[in-house]
Amino acid sequence: MSDELDPITPESALTYYLDARQYDLSDDTLRSHRYRIESFIRWLQSPDYGDGEVLNMNDVDLRMIHAYRVFKREENFEGDEPCNAVTMQGQVSTLRVFFQYIADINAVPEELADRVRLPRLQHGEDVSETVLDSERANAILDYLHKWEYATSEHVAFLILWRTSCRLGGLRALDLSDFDREERALCFRHRPKTDTGLKNGTRGERDVSLKPQVAAVIEEYIDGPHRHRVTDEFGRSPLVTTTNGRPSPTTIRIWCYKWTRPCAIGEACPDGRDLDECEATDYNESSKCPFSVSSHPVRSGSITAFRDAGAPREVVSDRGDVSEKILEKHYDRASSRQRMRRRQEFIPDDL
Template identity: 45%
Template sequence: MSDLEPIAPTDALELYLTDRSSDLSDWTIRSHRSRLSTFIEWCRDSEGLENLNDLTGRTIHRYKIWRRDEGDINTVTLKTQIDTVRVFVKWLETIEGCPPDTAAKIKSPSLSPEENIRDTELHTDAAEEMLDHLTKYEYASLRHVTLSLLWHTLMRRGAARAIDLQDYDRDEQYIHIVHRPETETPLKNGQGGERMVALPNTMCDLLSDWIDDQRPDVTDDYGRSPLLATTQGRVHVTTIQQYVYMATRPCAYGVACPHDQDPDTCAAAVERYDASKCPSSVSPHAIRRGSITHWLRKDVPQPAISDRADVSATVLDAHYDERSEQEKMEQRRAFLDDI
């Protein structure tokens, strides 16, 4: 204990956020601040802890129990909260702010198989209303192109960001998705994720209008010409994520708020970086999941969807297919009745 340097909880939090700001996105930093502020306040108010040198695994266990019983949160959220605390404590050890191996004593809540698979998806009706609104009011804008590309191609946001102008073939109507890690646009599955993705006519018309009329004439830091570009260069993955949160709020595409909030005063409606706080907004992954489920419901063969989305059949079944067992049964019945 004598080797430790005294540090107040609030000071530790600010040092941590400053240190991590170089390797975490702004969005992640804000999330960590929110989660850890609750922990810091609890340490001060409930434990009277003024110096994190006195932090122990038992202290954090008491916090976990308090958060579970008093926070009105589910197990998935609790796990996220505790995992963030563990990352913070592990960092704290590196600056001699708490006893060594404290982080190793933190037990993250276990999730059941059902809890480990998030069931959030952007439903077809909401997706179509959102895209119709963008077509009418933001046609061929970067946000319109980005949201349309994610929905129609089933690709991950990292893959969408990686596309160059040369990867889009207007005549043959497809996009070639290429793994280029040496210039900072890797694909999740490496070269195994490379593929050609066919595009519908409407998507090609939109891309062509974006390229011809709206896209800034820029290159990235490697001299490549990104398809999804801002005036600063290649669009960032956090920008794509922010576009999705903003566009999927019901009030953003003309639907009455299902949460009885006034769009003129609701923070999630008026503040760009609070869009994710809307209970109805979704992440890019939810668009991918919703689109995959949409095409499964349209009886598109699973192998075709797996190849297009770059996801194995096993993972698709476990993490992306949101059809109920009854829906699957009725689709099989309709298929067999036609034979």
């Protein structure tokens, strides 16, 4: 430990970092940074990992950071899968930024962040292949339409699929953001009341809905399944729970729940005995190897719109994603799908 450093606990360093960044990061990104740094702090303070408890950030060095990376890559905490290359890059990238900020208060040496090297990714490793295909999405929506019609979970999944919005965008919707006459949803950035959009005011947009989609939302609003509640800021959420606006965790669980094949009456592809499968429990649905969170739902939605012939710029505006990012990270079409998209633009006489 250098004599020039000022002692500080890992928790206090994290508090400083989150406070310093609360205005320049979106709520989702800030939560992601908190989660990654808390994982590192948990490792530092656990006597079962590394060299024992580390209660002062002054003691963190490159050797310790490398040991943490090996732990995350090879073991990870109980219940968590070992990190792949992409996840590891995100973990290390966040830690580097964390070290840069707390170096300003002499918690770690100034040069520490620069000496932490990011994992190198092979070509294609930075692109997620997890996507909900349109056939599965439509099967889920057909089931919800029949058995869970106009419930909060039905409407949430319907909006995610039909608008390609992010989880945060769904949460941000108020009752007044649904335009009945124009059949549209208006996504607005309201960070002061806990519903900021990922891209701030640039992410604000109005998204049109097909009549049948708007009809479900209308019946939800007027029907018995929508709770007449307000959030802690006095706003009326469009999609509600008994406690008000659904949390990000709640929406993720809804996605995991309904993307399990067994949830919509399909046979388990693994042939599991449903009486013994832990993933049949509501809170354990993410453990189903075939369930997905909201991000693959968004990716699948974007791919489905592109396959249906929607121009890239239209999908880009509708889903609040740049065309470059859309092409790289969200549009998971195969080479054959891309060929079919291009066919209609090839003249017959060439």
